Amino acid sequence: MTATADTTALEFGKARVRKEDARLITGRTRYTDAITPPGTLHVAVVRSPLAHARITGIDTAEAKRAPGVHGVYTVSDLGADEVGMPCAWPITPDQKAPQRPVLAKDTVHFAGEGVAVVVARSAAEAKDAADLVEVDYDPLDPVLDMEAALAEGATLVHPDLGTNESATWVFDSGEAGTGGSVADAIAAAEADPDQVVVRRRFRQQRLVPAFMEPRSCVVDPTGEQIVIWSATQVPHILRTMTTVTLGIPESKLRVIAPDVGGGFGGKIGVLPEEMMTVLLARKLGRPVKWTETRSECMLTAHHGRDQIQDLTITAKKDGTITGLDVRLLADMGAYLGLVGPGVPVLGAFMFNAIYKIPAYRFQTTNVFTTKTLTDAYRGAGRPEATFGVERIIDELAVELGREPLELREQNWIKHEEFPFTTVCGLTYDSGNYEQATARAKELFDYDALRREQAERRERGDKVQLGIGISTFTEMCGLAPSRVLGSLAYGAGGWEAASIRMLATGKVEVITGASAHGQGHETAFSQIVADKLGVPFEDVEILHGDTASSPKGLDTYGSRSLVVGGIAITMAADKVIEKAKKIAAHLLEADEADIEFSAGQFTVRGTDKGKAIQEIAFAAFMAHDYPEGMEPSLDSDAVYDPENFSFPHGTHLAAMEVDTETGRVNLRHYVCVDDIGNVVNPLIAEGQVHGGLAQGIAQALFEEANYDDQGTLVNGTFVDYTLPSAADLPSFTTEIVSTPATSNPLGVKGVGEAGTIASTPAIVNGVLDAVRHLGVADIQMPTTSQRVWRAIQEAQGRSTQETPIDTHSPGAGLGSIDPNNPQGEVQ
Amino acid sequence: MIPAKFDYVRPSSVEEAVSALQQGGDDAKILAGGQSLLPVLRLRLAAPSVVIDLGGIPELRQISEDGDRIAIGAMAPHHDVLRDDLVKQHVSLLSQATATVADPQVRHRGTLGGALAHADPAGDLGAVALALDAEFVIAGSSGTRTVPAAEFFVDYFTTAIGEGEILTQVRFPKYTGWSTHYEKFNRTAQAWSMVAVAAALRVEGGSIAEARIGLTNMGTTPIRATGVEQALVGQPATADSVRAAAEHATEGTAAPSDADAAADYREHLAKVLTGRAVLAAAG
Numbered sequence A: 001m002t003a004t005a006d007t008t009a010l011e012f013g014k015a016r017v018r019k020e021d022a023r024l025i026t027g028r029t030r031y032t033d034a035i036t037p038p039g040t041l042h043v044a045v046v047r048s049p050l051a052h053a054r055i056t057g058i059d060t061a062e063a064k065r066a067p068g069v070h071g072v073y074t075v076s077d078l079g080a081d082e083v084g085m086p087c088a089w090p091i092t093p094d095q096k097a098p099q100r101p102v103l104a105k106d107t108v109h110f111a112g113e114g115v116a117v118v119v120a121r122s123a124a125e126a127k128d129a130a131d132l133v134e135v136d137y138d139p140l141d142p143v144l145d146m147e148a149a150l151a152e153g154a155t156l157v158h159p160d161l162g163t164n165e166s167a168t169w170v171f172d173s174g175e176a177g178t179g180g181s182v183a184d185a186i187a188a189a190e191a192d193p194d195q196v197v198v199r200r201r202f203r204q205q206r207l208v209p210a211f212m213e214p215r216s217c218v219v220d221p222t223g224e225q226i227v228i229w230s231a232t233q234v235p236h237i238l239r240t241m242t243t244v245t246l247g248i249p250e251s252k253l254r255v256i257a258p259d260v261g262g263g264f265g266g267k268i269g270v271l272p273e274e275m276m277t278v279l280l281a282r283k284l285g286r287p288v289k290w291t292e293t294r295s296e297c298m299l300t301a302h303h304g305r306d307q308i309q310d311l312t313i314t315a316k317k318d319g320t321i322t323g324l325d326v327r328l329l330a331d332m333g334a335y336l337g338l339v340g341p342g343v344p345v346l347g348a349f350m351f352n353a354i355y356k357i358p359a360y361r362f363q364t365t366n367v368f369t370t371k372t373l374t375d376a377y378r379g380a381g382r383p384e385a386t387f388g389v390e391r392i393i394d395e396l397a398v399e400l401g402r403e404p405l406e407l408r409e410q411n412w413i414k415h416e417e418f419p420f421t422t423v424c425g426l427t428y429d430s431g432n433y434e435q436a437t438a439r440a441k442e443l444f445d446y447d448a449l450r451r452e453q454a455e456r457r458e459r460g461d462k463v464q465l466g467i468g469i470s471t472f473t474e475m476c477g478l479a480p481s482r483v484l485g486s487l488a489y490g491a492g493g494w495e496a497a498s499i500r501m502l503a504t505g506k507v508e509v510i511t512g513a514s515a516h517g518q519g520h521e522t523a524f525s526q527i528v529a530d531k532l533g534v535p536f537e538d539v540e541i542l543h544g545d546t547a548s549s550p551k552g553l554d555t556y557g558s559r560s561l562v563v564g565g566i567a568i569t570m571a572a573d574k575v576i577e578k579a580k581k582i583a584a585h586l587l588e589a590d591e592a593d594i595e596f597s598a599g600q601f602t603v604r605g606t607d608k609g610k611a612i613q614e615i616a617f618a619a620f621m622a623h624d625y626p627e628g629m630e631p632s633l634d635s636d637a638v639y640d641p642e643n644f645s646f647p648h649g650t651h652l653a654a655m656e657v658d659t660e661t662g663r664v665n666l667r668h669y670v671c672v673d674d675i676g677n678v679v680n681p682l683i684a685e686g687q688v689h690g691g692l693a694q695g696i697a698q699a700l701f702e703e704a705n706y707d708d709q710g711t712l713v714n715g716t717f718v719d720y721t722l723p724s725a726a727d728l729p730s731f732t733t734e735i736v737s738t739p740a741t742s743n744p745l746g747v748k749g750v751g752e753a754g755t756i757a758s759t760p761a762i763v764n765g766v767l768d769a770v771r772h773l774g775v776a777d778i779q780m781p782t783t784s785q786r787v788w789r790a791i792q793e794a795q796g797r798s799t800q801e802t803p804i805d806t807h808s809p810g811a812g813l814g815s816i817d818p819n820n821p822q823g824e825v826q
Numbered sequence B: 001m002i003p004a005k006f007d008y009v010r011p012s013s014v015e016e017a018v019s020a021l022q023q024g025g026d027d028a029k030i031l032a033g034g035q036s037l038l039p040v041l042r043l044r045l046a047a048p049s050v051v052i053d054l055g056g057i058p059e060l061r062q063i064s065e066d067g068d069r070i071a072i073g074a075m076a077p078h079h080d081v082l083r084d085d086l087v088k089q090h091v092s093l094l095s096q097a098t099a100t101v102a103d104p105q106v107r108h109r110g111t112l113g114g115a116l117a118h119a120d121p122a123g124d125l126g127a128v129a130l131a132l133d134a135e136f137v138i139a140g141s142s143g144t145r146t147v148p149a150a151e152f153f154v155d156y157f158t159t160a161i162g163e164g165e166i167l168t169q170v171r172f173p174k175y176t177g178w179s180t181h182y183e184k185f186n187r188t189a190q191a192w193s194m195v196a197v198a199a200a201l202r203v204e205g206g207s208i209a210e211a212r213i214g215l216t217n218m219g220t221t222p223i224r225a226t227g228v229e230q231a232l233v234g235q236p237a238t239a240d241s242v243r244a245a246a247e248h249a250t251e252g253t254a255a256p257s258d259a260d261a262a263a264d265y266r267e268h269l270a271k272v273l274t275g276r277a278v279l280a281a282a283g
Ligand SMILES: Cc1cc2nc3c(=O)[nH]c(=O)nc-3n(C[C@H](O)[C@H](O)[C@H](O)COP(=O)(O)OP(=O)(O)OC[C@H]3O[C@@H](n4cnc5c(N)ncnc54)[C@H](O)[C@@H]3O)c2cc1C
Pocket: A815, A825, A826, B029, B030, B031, B032, B033, B034, B035, B036, B037, B038, B054, B074, B100, B101, B102, B103, B106, B109, B110, B111, B112, B113, B114, B115, B117, B118, B120, B122, B123, B124, B125, B161, B165, B166, B167, B168, B190, B191, B192, B193
């Protein structure tokens, strides 16, 4: 038991292959749907095909007679008439929050909302019987457009609320005392011939989070504790919220998030289906399982983005920005998600981005529509903000005739100005925008591409080149609890960790962060291996089960390393502290003379020492340890950060546009991200890659489309055009490190960076390619058709857009003819 | 998602398959690679009582030379067609178009016969079969009959295959030495065509002696661009003459409008892509 780590090889910074990958990639792990306690019954939800309708009758008789059926229930049958799903973020004291039922009561408010539930012996029988439930609907007008929804006389999604406006939240730097008044800045700019005012409207389309594993929940009520397995990002929050929602004491609940196949924020919610499964399991006294289909997932799992952004920026003609005004309309969908209303608010602190903006005002109005609800999706509020500001900076550059990168540099916070308190009152601890930008330009060969661009323009090439820029920052590592409190967020932002030193010197680390694909087990093991000086292989990370990890606030907002990782570091410090006392005792030395390095406790100036494993064994045996001390090295820590973490970076995209067809081709993408110190470069790069793919997808490919009846028309992967590797080039990614000063590891979050940064880089690049043809804007996704039409219109050739018949063949379902739903395919 | 209940049979000869189909009546469905049928079943857009899997009939997978034709069994997977040397040599246009179908997984399962029988106007192989005047061998209770491509595609998702019949083989004339190209335009890299153009040319002494042009997704069936063909014949394969000929590409089309492309955009694409296809084929 004297195994010691190689003192020369630190784990921190090593590009280790993830230890979880073998079980994930070979399919050896068990996701929630693969967990089937004996006697499990299966659930299928009957869902509304209509967006807005009164339910006039539900006939379950035939379904009840179907083979294998155990029961068919409405919300009343479940005794859940009074149960409302929680919203944990009242952004204003008077926020209007309709009660979201477990299953619709008398009215459905979005297509896909559950109306009844079938329980059967098998999932197939449940599905067959669900098709036999007859629901009569009295259709109501759908509410689809946010501006129309706010207009006088609009159809109300929830008539009892008297309005479709949920809340309006405002930040005004003049009123907050963190900056000047934007109204004054705009008035001054309008009156001053040496200033400009640029106004733009941008649209953040609705996106489907599209995680790989559909949602699933299994509830076993047969033990002393009710066990809930769920494909969730937030097992701890799910436990607390189940208590809040259903009144079951927290101590009677054990929640397990086994390996979870992705989330991207899409699994941050507490679901009606989860509560329904708990209710059914308790009612029937048997394990019950709900697993959604991909179609249900796309239709009913919360969506992301969906904002209309009205931005006004003012600047002096020399390029100095003097003010920024932001007005958002944010589509909440039919109800408020767990943290949905706060998503636009998270963006409030990011529209000013890396720039020194003296006057700033932000306002979001959250609106109800009869669509699927929206909530956090990778970046949550910050991609929207970054898009808005990075787009309008380019517009300002055009207006002023300035090089866009130079205009940015003129206005950004200089390296020597850190720490810098922004117009929102946040203090950015560290950053080096010059360094990231210089490196990105070099890797991109910026000047050569600008030359090529000029040549292509000159030649009138069929394929034009555009250069897209995004110099982003974000706030992540959610979050200082007091800040969250000041924003009325319904929880703190701390994270918990425990370390158990086993008798044999092996280490169990318990974290409240809940991985769903991030690689926590590897990165956290690397941190602990270095801290305690034990081999990487000797560290086990336990997570995602409230029985082993009772305390935690889970994984979202790029918080696992910068909050959870620090909690682990603090717990390790406590272990060392305790071990030092026992080492001093055993080595018969003064504690002050004990030094600890690379797993060895030594007496200063001597060759006497003991390995941490020996101390762990001594603590276990407890035959000989100091008076007044407990015989244990085990330690707990809870870390509440003082500040957010502020990664940043410079992203550059070379976009080719075929002006004949409108086809957009991403030729080359370079990003240099400053994410502070890096625990595992391989994992960090993986996060950047995936993040880029998602952000680029918003710019070029994805959009959840509703028709005028409020039906999601592209709810399959055939027509919701998610890009694959074949649609994307090899990225050039690099990391530079300006260590964070706000935490002892010097780390910053990386999970959302790529998504936040890349979208505006792509759109700016597309526009840069065709701006000389007279094109001023193209909505996302910038499909070939949109680009082609924009060019035609800019050239004065109005195109006669044929009304789109979304139900024609080839309209997405590809091989399926929606005109012929009986599927008479020959 | 879970399909509705169905019976499953796996005959080992065409005769058995035909009789199973006849027994199954209206409600029976043929299963080839399942790449189109299974999504339909899983989304419950169809609920056949019996599914007849042709996977147990090895001869339907064969690709062979038969005099002046290349005969491809209906069950030959896209992957086999794509790799086959006879096809490469004599029907290169089919190889090129097949290479653009979906992704490797789908190409290993999906079949030439399944794709053509399915007759999705956005599918890539119909325009090739039409442009090259392929023949379709169809088996029924009273033996086999042969249908020319010009009569095979009837409407969208509708072909000349009658009730109780099975497509067994597709026979392509040899176009040895022809210059060919399939120009496909789609929304994501591995998807059906928004518009595509299949072009085969016989070039003699620098000018186009014969031209065969097929259009994908410009109507309810694949469409033969005869106007373009006529305009090309006798012309040199230069950018100007080809572009002028390509202006005829929308003649006789009825382009659909959908979320990816409205009809006017498709019409524009058809002309641009026809020009590109012909120029690329001509090299
Ligand atoms: C993700 C994805 C992407 C795709 N992309 C493309 C693409 O880019 N281009 C393209 O062209 N296609 C594409 N396809 C479709 C693909 O080519 C399918 O393989 C093809 O449409 C159907 O072939 P199959 O063998 O799978 O037939 P199946 O799905 O088994 O059958 C399809 C239909 O044809 C009938 N049928 C099949 N064989 C016969 C027969 N011998 N006689 C009579 N009836 C028969 C069946 O009853 C059924 O109605 C894609 C499919 C997928 C899943």
